Amino acid sequence: MTIALHPHPSAALPLPPSPNGRGINALDHRADFPAIPAGWAYLDTAATAQKPQVVIDAITRAYDTSYATVHRGVYQRSADMTLAYEAARRTVARFIGAASENEIVFVRGATEGINLVAQCWAGEQLQAGDRILLSQLEHHSNIVPWQMVAERVGAHIDVLPLTADYQIDLDAMAAMITPAHKIVALAHVSNVLGSVLDARRAADIAHSVGAKILLDGCQAAPRITLDMAALDCDFYVLSGHKLYGPTGIGVLWARAELLDAMPPMQGGGAMIDKVSFAGTTYAPAPGRFEAGTPHIVGALGLAAGIDYVESIGLARIHAHETALVKLTRDALSQINSVTLYGPEDSAGIVSFSIKGVHPHDIGTILDEAHVAVRAGHHCAQPLMEYLGVDATARASFGVYNSAADVDALVKGIARVTRIFG
The missing domain is CATH 3.90.1150.10 (Aspartate Aminotransferase, domain 1)
Structure with missing residues (x-):
């Protein structure tokens, strides 16, 4: 046109x-x-x-003068890169108020984090007749994975309305939720409306019937101080590229006991304890969810983005x-x-x-x-x-x-x- x-x-x-x-x-x-x-x-x-120059510099340095794989090499540079990669995990844990860096799973982005929870937690826990609670303002990444698992196990999806001022209606949530609801998944901040969820109240309502709650923190993480204990959620996801970091890196946080009970989403190197043709045992979290060579430099770039945001x-x-x-x-x-x-x-x-x-x-x-x-x-x-x-x-x-x-x-x-x- x-x-x-x-x-x-x-x-x-x-x-x-x-x-x-x-x-x-x-x-x-x-x-x-x-x-x-x-x-x-x-x-x-x-x-x-x-991306701020400090993030670009961190990425360039990692590829230019410091690059090596992690978790495998016995040579010094590999050991140094492993330390830097795990330090990035600790930076994320501190930034979001996690109890331990072992609750931090590096993923490609929030989309992968939600899919991981949908497949590895909901796919294992939900049964036919169980219910999933979403809201009217969710991003497709917080709708489609739940539809996929609901179709697979025979669960049902309910949708929360919005208030007149474009907030997720938590009064309606309190009225709608039942013990049949096993997982609630809501945006902490809407990517369209900028509405900020009263996340703690939402978590309290979910927990009142024994449901778990996942928060999509893509829009919240770059501007709102996070504290997993204060929010009292069960799962939290964010994307690095919205946090002034690089693309291809994101974070799934989950309570340690939930991660420990979840099977891996992918199989391959690094996520194993022992492999034989008779059977395989898996590494503890978070390693079991990070199959293959991770996005090493992406994690370092994300940590630099977090440092930049915190400096302001x-x-x-x-x-x-x-x-x-x-x-x-x-x-x-x-x-x-x-x-x-x-x-x-x-x-x-x-x-x-x-x-x-x-x-x-x-x-x-x-x-x-x-x-x-x-x-x-x-x-x-x-x-x-x-x-x-x-x-x-x-x-x-x-x-x-x-x-x-x-x-x-x-x-x-x-x-x-x-x-x-």
Whole structure:
């Protein structure tokens, strides 16, 4: 589809007042990110965060001067890399408040972590007639694995509604949950709406009937202080690339006793105790879930990303992004054709639509103005159906964003409205 870029004169709309950034808890870290050139407003952090130079340097160092395999070699460099890899596991454990690094399983991302739990815990524990509880706003990665296991074992899936302010309805959860529900899986922060779950209350409700609870922490980990004991969940997953680390690395945290009782998802090297043709015994967790050569450098890059985030402070990051969200929502609410989704205090995310304009067209025109946003269903088609739209546009913030990026976004959206009238 070709978009006409010359609006009819009668379609012109006044430009909303330019955001001035007052009240922004300013962070000045844009220079840390070499992939963000001057004049480019990168507003797609919820999809993937840009990488700070310290992460790039950690990855380069690992491949350039330090690289060797882990857990196998008896030579010094292999031993040193093993120490670094396991130190990365301890960094993750400390970052999320785990009781032990042995509760940390390195996976390819949150998607693999959820699939691991669905196959190796739910697939073993659930029986025909058991129930799984999800919510209306879940990412496909927190829907499809549960559908697969439900179909396999004959379980049923129930779906929690949202409140009027786009939160998972925990009052409805308390009313709906029964002893037949064995697992609850919810987003800690919605990737579309930025809604922040009262995770502890959700865990308490799940545990009141003996159910386990998994939290999808992809959007929470880069901005909210985590403490597994305080959350009292049973499983937690996150992705490295949303936490300013590399792609291809993520984390599954689970209570030690749950990991110990779960069979491995894959077989191969490193996850074994002893192999013979008569039978195989498996290594204790987390090793039994990390078959083959792991993403060594990815783990080191993730640890560098965590160190970077902690050097700034999660509280400062969250305050900064919350201020940018408010600035954006205040400005966009002045454009009559714009509909905003999500709560007023969403965590770093603003989803919106423009009447009569497909989000893909919004994204294309904004790209011409060097503003990068996401456009589509955001891997949350059931939520789009719930909202009554096919897709939305989504602006999402990181430590490198400023009021100037909001200004560029608002000006770009005003241009979209002029073009489409």
